[in-house]
Amino acid sequence: MAEHAHHHQPYPDDMWVFPRRETAAQDLVSRTIAPISRYRIALIITGVLLALGVVGFIARAATDGFDDHAPWGYYMAVFSFLFMITGAAPLVAVGFRFTKSHWRRPLSRISELFAVLGVLNVLMFIPLLMVLPPLKNPEVVGHQLEIRRSIWFGGPIGSPYWWDMLGVVGLAVLGMAILWLSAMPDLAGAKLTATGFRRKLYGLLAGRWYGSKRQWNIQKAGLAMLGAFYFMFLLFVQFIVASEFGMALVPGWKDSIFPPLYTIVSFQSSLATILLVLFILRKWGGYEQYIGVSPFWSASKILFALTMLWTYHLWAFFITFWYGRLQVEQNILKYFLFESYGWVFFVNVVFSFFTPFFILLWNPVRKKAWGAPLAACFILVGTLAFNIRIFVGAFNAGHTFDHFLETVPPPAWPDLWDIFMVGGFIGGAVFIYLLAARVFPILSVWEIKEGALYQKMENFMHGRYMVLAKPE
Amino acid sequence: MPKLPVLGLFQDANNAADAGDALRQAGISDKDYDFLTDAPYPEGAFGERVEHHRLYIFPFIGAVLGLTSGVLLTSMTQMAYPLVQGGKPILSLPPMAIICYEGTMLGAILFTILGIMFESRLPSPKLGLYDTRITDGYIGVLVQCDEAQLGRVSGILTQAGAVDVKRQAAAAATA
Structure with missing residues (x-):
């Protein structure tokens, strides 16, 4: 609880919170089974949305089949939107654990829990592989390429399909391994009081966890190693998605900036989503005593930096093509930025850069708990616009085996099934996350307790400040 | 006793x-x-x-095995089906590197997970x-x-x- 009220201080009363470690485990675990009416309503709404998404998917498959990738542009856009957020989200926990940031503790599990959505990513990825054109041109017309441009050149066996699939599956497995290892101590504690199915599940997942020194050491080393691999593998899979389903489908689009830009958008949107979930839990979830203002205050600076990086990469992409002035480069700029998807690009820039930039720049807002989550809302809309203009554009950019984009294709607007799929699968992702939050404690109990061991309030001159032990 | x-x-x-x-x-x-x-x-x-x-040993072994698999797979398939692409050598490193990297990572990840289970003596139902x-x-x-x-x-x-x-x-x- 916040315990500093009478002294002058330059930060809000609930900047830091001091959870009681004796009751934290019981309290946080019991919340996974407590009936919450808001939760049920959210579950019903997102469940209905998921059903609509499935209807849209079936209708699209029945109408257009899987022979041509063009009708699946919006499906790809929503897949990429979800993959960007859910793929990079566990990295937030990993990264701030690496840097030993104390303020990260409330958001660690929130970010790791996104790993369960790896299952949705894998399932959604399968139809995309079915519509991905083969490397070899089945029917060469005129001056078309015999083998389309891709990162795979002529081989090896299984490319691109099996290697793409292996990447997405590998990332999902790795994310869930991080979640499992991180949640193991909490589940071991929870299984002692759980009953029925939960007890069996927790027992299976927690195994023989006692909390011995050796186990804590292995967990720490394991999380560090898996975290490092997650970072290395995430960038690889993002490179595959950005190259394979973006650039490679647009005749003549060769750009070394786009995969890094994709990664930056992913980092920005995943941090934004985590802050939004954190704010919802603090404001409406009853977690005020565990979530102070400090995570928002600290993370807002990183969100600001990512917002700036987004602009830098976008500018680097633009200026290279603008200065090059080849016909293909001009057409790509017109297609993605100024003509065909000009309005979508406008929304993208306003929501991904200008609005969050000014929100996060403005100290009176940035320092509030709602400042960064407000910017996050805009960023998520901007990210969706980014994915629509890039992937709907890429899927409708003409013949994949052409040498270059000779004309500027018109935009592809969504039909009813596209709207169902975009809204439905976003709702579906929230639905799965909500279910996962009822299995795993939404806050990392052992990290909260560890933090409580190391912090207390002390007087210093005229102020009262938090004193934090840093054993490493 | x-x-x-x-x-x-x-x-x-x-x-x-x-x-x-x-x-x-x-x-x-x-x-x-x-x-x-x-x-x-x-x-x-x-x-x-x-x-x-000894957890650090596990990803190292996995990475070596994964890299070896990647190198063997890419080189052997390209030697078995020698198709010249854009005038590049049959065994050109850039396309091989992608598969080798993926193999190395997957091997390291798999062995790390196994290593964690082995070193922590997990899982066990009792x-x-x-x-x-x-x-x-x-x-x-x-x-x-x-x-x-x-x-x-x-x-x-x-x-x-x-x-x-x-x-x-x-x-x-x-x-």
Whole structure:
């Protein structure tokens, strides 16, 4: 609880919170089974949305089949939107654990829990592989390429399909391994009081966890190693998605900036989503005593930096093509930025850069708990616009085996099934996350307790400040 | 003769550290007792032994195996089906690197997960001597000793300030 009220201080009363470690485990675990009416309503709404998404998917498959990738542009856009957020989200926990940031503790599990959505990513990825054109041109017309441009050149066996699939599956497995290892101590504690199915599940997942020194050491080393691999593998899979389903489908689009830009958008949107979930839990979830203002205050600076990086990469992409002035480069700029998807690009820039930039720049807002989550809302809309203009554009950019984009294709607007799929699968992702939050404690109990061991309030001159032990 | 577990429960972490000192002075090897906690305590906070593990070896082995598989797969398929692409050599490194990287990473990841399970002796459906109060912040000092030493060890733990001392029979009921 916040315990500093009478002294002058330059930060809000609930900047830091001091959870009681004796009751934290019981309290946080019991919340996974407590009936919450808001939760049920959210579950019903997102469940209905998921059903609509499935209807849209079936209708699209029945109408257009899987022979041509063009009708699946919006499906790809929503897949990429979800993959960007859910793929990079566990990295937030990993990264701030690496840097030993104390303020990260409330958001660690929130970010790791996104790993369960790896299952949705894998399932959604399968139809995309079915519509991905083969490397070899089945029917060469005129001056078309015999083998389309891709990162795979002529081989090896299984490319691109099996290697793409292996990447997405590998990332999902790795994310869930991080979640499992991180949640193991909490589940071991929870299984002692759980009953029925939960007890069996927790027992299976927690195994023989006692909390011995050796186990804590292995967990720490394991999380560090898996975290490092997650970072290395995430960038690889993002490179595959950005190259394979973006650039490679647009005749003549060769750009070394786009995969890094994709990664930056992913980092920005995943941090934004985590802050939004954190704010919802603090404001409406009853977690005020565990979530102070400090995570928002600290993370807002990183969100600001990512917002700036987004602009830098976008500018680097633009200026290279603008200065090059080849016909293909001009057409790509017109297609993605100024003509065909000009309005979508406008929304993208306003929501991904200008609005969050000014929100996060403005100290009176940035320092509030709602400042960064407000910017996050805009960023998520901007990210969706980014994915629509890039992937709907890429899927409708003409013949994949052409040498270059000779004309500027018109935009592809969504039909009813596209709207169902975009809204439905976003709702579906929230639905799965909500279910996962009822299995795993939404806050990392052992990290909260560890933090409580190391912090207390002390007087210093005229102020009262938090004193934090840093054993490493 | 198999050793039997005794679990002392401490409300105060300082008392648990004192129990560790007392056990060592009583001639109990530091390999025979362990501290069970609900959260990771700083290294050496209880005066415990330094724990060594071999987890770092696992990803290395996995990475080597994955890289080898990647190199073999890419080189052998390209040698078996020699198609010249854009005037590049049959065995050109850039396209091979992508598969090799993916193989290396997947091998390292898989072996790390296996290593964690092996080094932590996980998973196992049965829980040994434990007490739910450890989850609430109590410190458990788990001692493995001969049957003849049970009384003496229990006495040491109680003297150090244990609020409860449990033996195997009680543990079976808890589990």
